[in-house]
Amino acid sequence: MTEQYFGTRPTLEAVAARAGVSRATASRVVNGGTGVRPPLVDKVRQAVEELGYVPNPAARSLVTRRTGAVAVVVAEPETRFFSDPFFSQQIRGISKELSAHDVQLVLLLVEGPDDYGRISRYLTGGHVDGALAFSLHDDDPLPGITRGAGMLTVFGGRPGFPAAVPYVDADNRGGAREAVRHLQSLGRRRIAHIAGPLDQTASTDRLAGYRDMLPEADPALVAEGAxxxxxxxRAMAELLDRRPELDAVFAANDLMASGALRVLREHGRRVPEDVALVGFDDMVSIAEATDPPLTTVRQEIEEMGRLMARLLLRGLDQGVSGPAAPSSVITPTTLVRRASA
Amino acid sequence: MTEQYFGTRPTLEAVAARAGVSRATASRVVNGGTGVRPPLVDKVRQAVEELGYVPNPAARSLVTRRTGAVAVVVAEPETRFFSDPFFSQQIRGISKELSAHDVQLVLLLVEGPDDYGRISRYLTGGHVDGALAFSLHDDDPLPGITRGAGMLTVFGGRPGFPAAVPYVDADNRGGAREAVRHLQSLGRRRIAHIAGPLDQTASTDRLAGYRDMLPEADPALVAEGAxxxxxxxRAMAELLDRRPELDAVFAANDLMASGALRVLREHGRRVPEDVALVGFDDMVSIAEATDPPLTTVRQEIEEMGRLMARLLLRGLDQGVSGPAAPSSVITPTTLVRRASA
DNA sequence: CTGCCCGGTGGGAGCGCTCTCTCCACGGGC
DNA sequence: GCCCGTGGAGAGAGCGCTCCCACCGGGCAG
Incomplete structure (x- = not known):
C-alpha cells in the first residue's frame, strides 16, 4: 500500500523481478495461481502486496479480448427511467450480480432520438463484452442496434420486436389472469381494466391476461392509461362515465391503481365494498401507502435484474463461438392480498 | 459497414495497407488528421469506411494511459439514490456532459458497508481517468477512498469532510436566507424550520441560512426531518404541538414541505393565510402538484451535474502533472413564488 | 548553385499483459 | 540403469495502438 501518485505504477515485470521468478509465473499467480508450486506462489503474493501491484486492465484486455464490462443501455425518451422505481430496482439487481462477478457496469443513457449513433458506435467499439437493455416501446430501435453491433444483449421486458432475442420478463399474462380470477372469486361480474400504453408488451400482455379470463368482456370496460x-x-373517470355499474377494476400497475382509487373515492364509491381494486407491480411504497392498501400482483423486480445479468454473463462465458444466445426467462408473479380487493 | 461477427475486426494496419500509407499516417488521420495532406486523408477515410474500422480502445489506452471513462460512485446505504429525483437529474446532467466529450460513465453502486474495498480497488485499478461522487453523510468514507486512490474526484454536494476536495453545490445557505427573508417580508414573525438530517451539509447549510436571518430564533421552532x-x-406535528402560534414554516426540501402541508391542513390551518410555507429544491412534480402550489427555492440540479462533469474533465485535461485540483463551484438558487407563501 | 530548413511521411520501438511452446528436472517403470 | 513421461518454470512472440525519430524532398536564402 505504497504511495504511487507519481512514479509509474509497478508492472508484472517488477513483481516478477522482486519475487525472483519469470513474468509468466507471476502472471499465473495473479490469475489464480494454479500450476505453480506453493513457495513461489507465496513469494509472488508477497511481492504483489509490497509493491501494491494492480494489473493494467488495458494491457490485459488487449490480449484477452475481454473487457470485464457490460453496457446497460437506457432509452429514455421521456424521463421515465429514473422516476420509475421499477428501473432503479432492476438496476440494483443488475449491479449486484455484476459486481459479484467483478464485471463493471457502463451506463449508456440515450440522450435523444439522434443519439443512437453514438450508442451503436460505442457498442461496436469493443468497449464492453455484452449489453443489457430495456425495451420500452414497440418501435424501439435498440434491439436492431445491438444485433447490428453483433453484441450479445439481454433485454429487460419482452421486446415488441419479433426477433428471437433473449429477455427476462415477468409473467405478465399469468399475473393478470390471477388478478382477474381473484376478482371473480370475490363475486365481481363487471370487471374493468385500466391498461398501460399499448405500444409496450407489458401492457398488451396484461391486457391479454385480462381477456383470457373475460373473453366476452364489454370493450367499453377497458381504458388505456400511461x-x-x-x-x-383519468382512465378511471372515463370508465365510471361509460360504465357506472362496474364493480371491480384491475389496473395494469400500482401507480394507475392509486390514481383510480382517488377518483373512485371522489365519486363516492367505497373500496372494496362497492368496487374492488387490484394493481400490478407491488411497489411497496405505493401499495402499502394507499387507503385501503392495495391488493396487487407482485413481480420480483430486483431478481429480474439479477437474472438479466446472470443470463448475459453465462452467454458470454459459453463462448465467443457459436450463436450462444441464452434462452429467455419468465419470472413468476404472485398475488398479494391487501385490503382493496 | 460489413459483417464482422466472426473474422477478426480490422486493425489500423489493414486500413493503412488498403489506403497505401503507413500505420503512422493512418493513425494521424483517425486521430484528427492534422499534418497529413488532403489526398491521403481522403484515402484513409475511405479505407476506414470500407473496412468498418473502429479503433481498439484497449490498445489505445494501453499507450495513451487514458481510458476515456470516468466512474460515478454512488453510496446508497438506504435506497435513496434512485428514489430521489435529485440524483437522477444530476446523473442526467453528468451523462449529457460526458457523452458530449465522448467520455463514458461507469456506474459504481456501493452494495453495502463492506463494499468499499471493491470500489477502492476499482478506482486504483486504472479503469477510469477520474471519478464523480456524491457525498451524502458526514461520515462517508468516500472522500477518503478517492483521495487514497490518488484519483481526481469531484463531489456533488459539499462533503462534511474538512478536506479541500473540489465539489459542486447549490448555495444552500443563501437560498435558505432568501426563503426566510421572503417570509419576513410577508410580515411573518414566528418562522419555524423543518431541517433535513443534520449529518448532511445540505441540511446544516440550510439551517445556517435560517439562523443567519433569525439569530435569536426560539430553538423550539426547529425540528429535524429526514x-x-x-x-x-411528523416534524410539522411536533412543531405545532410545541409552538402552536407559529405563522410560517421553511422546510428544507419540497418532500417535507408537502408532508407539512398535509398536517397543517389536518390541524385546520390555512395555507398561506394562517401559515405561510416555503420549500426547497423546486421539484416541479411535487411543488406544482400540491394544493396550494409550493413557493420554494429552486436549484438547478441538472446543471449541477453538468458542472461536476465539466470540472472533472477540465481537471483531467489540465494534466497528469501537478495537483490540478479544480476549484469548487457554488451554483445560485432562486426563489420561485407560487401560492403557499 | 549549394545548403538548410521544414512540412510530410514511414520505420520501429514499446505500452503491460497473456499464452504457447520449449526446456528442464525429477520420478517411476521395465 | 536407462528412458520416457509429467509437471512446473521461463523465453518470447505478439495483442493494436501511439509517438518518437529518422528520412526525404522541395523551396528559399546565401
Missing amino acids: FTTASGA | FTTASGA
Missing part, C-alpha cells in the same frame, strides 16, 4: 397516477385517474 | 414526506409530516 402507467402514471394522473393517467390512472 | 427529507421524506412522512418525516416532514
Whole structure:
C-alpha cells in the first residue's frame, strides 16, 4: 500500500523481478495461481502486496479480448427511467450480480432520438463484452442496434420486436389472469381494466391476461392509461362515465391503481365494498401507502435484474463461438392480498 | 459497414495497407488528421469506411494511459439514490456532459458497508481517468477512498469532510436566507424550520441560512426531518404541538414541505393565510402538484451535474502533472413564488 | 548553385499483459 | 540403469495502438 501518485505504477515485470521468478509465473499467480508450486506462489503474493501491484486492465484486455464490462443501455425518451422505481430496482439487481462477478457496469443513457449513433458506435467499439437493455416501446430501435453491433444483449421486458432475442420478463399474462380470477372469486361480474400504453408488451400482455379470463368482456370496460397516477385517474373517470355499474377494476400497475382509487373515492364509491381494486407491480411504497392498501400482483423486480445479468454473463462465458444466445426467462408473479380487493 | 461477427475486426494496419500509407499516417488521420495532406486523408477515410474500422480502445489506452471513462460512485446505504429525483437529474446532467466529450460513465453502486474495498480497488485499478461522487453523510468514507486512490474526484454536494476536495453545490445557505427573508417580508414573525438530517451539509447549510436571518430564533421552532414526506409530516406535528402560534414554516426540501402541508391542513390551518410555507429544491412534480402550489427555492440540479462533469474533465485535461485540483463551484438558487407563501 | 530548413511521411520501438511452446528436472517403470 | 513421461518454470512472440525519430524532398536564402 505504497504511495504511487507519481512514479509509474509497478508492472508484472517488477513483481516478477522482486519475487525472483519469470513474468509468466507471476502472471499465473495473479490469475489464480494454479500450476505453480506453493513457495513461489507465496513469494509472488508477497511481492504483489509490497509493491501494491494492480494489473493494467488495458494491457490485459488487449490480449484477452475481454473487457470485464457490460453496457446497460437506457432509452429514455421521456424521463421515465429514473422516476420509475421499477428501473432503479432492476438496476440494483443488475449491479449486484455484476459486481459479484467483478464485471463493471457502463451506463449508456440515450440522450435523444439522434443519439443512437453514438450508442451503436460505442457498442461496436469493443468497449464492453455484452449489453443489457430495456425495451420500452414497440418501435424501439435498440434491439436492431445491438444485433447490428453483433453484441450479445439481454433485454429487460419482452421486446415488441419479433426477433428471437433473449429477455427476462415477468409473467405478465399469468399475473393478470390471477388478478382477474381473484376478482371473480370475490363475486365481481363487471370487471374493468385500466391498461398501460399499448405500444409496450407489458401492457398488451396484461391486457391479454385480462381477456383470457373475460373473453366476452364489454370493450367499453377497458381504458388505456400511461402507467402514471394522473393517467390512472383519468382512465378511471372515463370508465365510471361509460360504465357506472362496474364493480371491480384491475389496473395494469400500482401507480394507475392509486390514481383510480382517488377518483373512485371522489365519486363516492367505497373500496372494496362497492368496487374492488387490484394493481400490478407491488411497489411497496405505493401499495402499502394507499387507503385501503392495495391488493396487487407482485413481480420480483430486483431478481429480474439479477437474472438479466446472470443470463448475459453465462452467454458470454459459453463462448465467443457459436450463436450462444441464452434462452429467455419468465419470472413468476404472485398475488398479494391487501385490503382493496 | 460489413459483417464482422466472426473474422477478426480490422486493425489500423489493414486500413493503412488498403489506403497505401503507413500505420503512422493512418493513425494521424483517425486521430484528427492534422499534418497529413488532403489526398491521403481522403484515402484513409475511405479505407476506414470500407473496412468498418473502429479503433481498439484497449490498445489505445494501453499507450495513451487514458481510458476515456470516468466512474460515478454512488453510496446508497438506504435506497435513496434512485428514489430521489435529485440524483437522477444530476446523473442526467453528468451523462449529457460526458457523452458530449465522448467520455463514458461507469456506474459504481456501493452494495453495502463492506463494499468499499471493491470500489477502492476499482478506482486504483486504472479503469477510469477520474471519478464523480456524491457525498451524502458526514461520515462517508468516500472522500477518503478517492483521495487514497490518488484519483481526481469531484463531489456533488459539499462533503462534511474538512478536506479541500473540489465539489459542486447549490448555495444552500443563501437560498435558505432568501426563503426566510421572503417570509419576513410577508410580515411573518414566528418562522419555524423543518431541517433535513443534520449529518448532511445540505441540511446544516440550510439551517445556517435560517439562523443567519433569525439569530435569536426560539430553538423550539426547529425540528429535524429526514427529507421524506412522512418525516416532514411528523416534524410539522411536533412543531405545532410545541409552538402552536407559529405563522410560517421553511422546510428544507419540497418532500417535507408537502408532508407539512398535509398536517397543517389536518390541524385546520390555512395555507398561506394562517401559515405561510416555503420549500426547497423546486421539484416541479411535487411543488406544482400540491394544493396550494409550493413557493420554494429552486436549484438547478441538472446543471449541477453538468458542472461536476465539466470540472472533472477540465481537471483531467489540465494534466497528469501537478495537483490540478479544480476549484469548487457554488451554483445560485432562486426563489420561485407560487401560492403557499 | 549549394545548403538548410521544414512540412510530410514511414520505420520501429514499446505500452503491460497473456499464452504457447520449449526446456528442464525429477520420478517411476521395465 | 536407462528412458520416457509429467509437471512446473521461463523465453518470447505478439495483442493494436501511439509517438518518437529518422528520412526525404522541395523551396528559399546565401
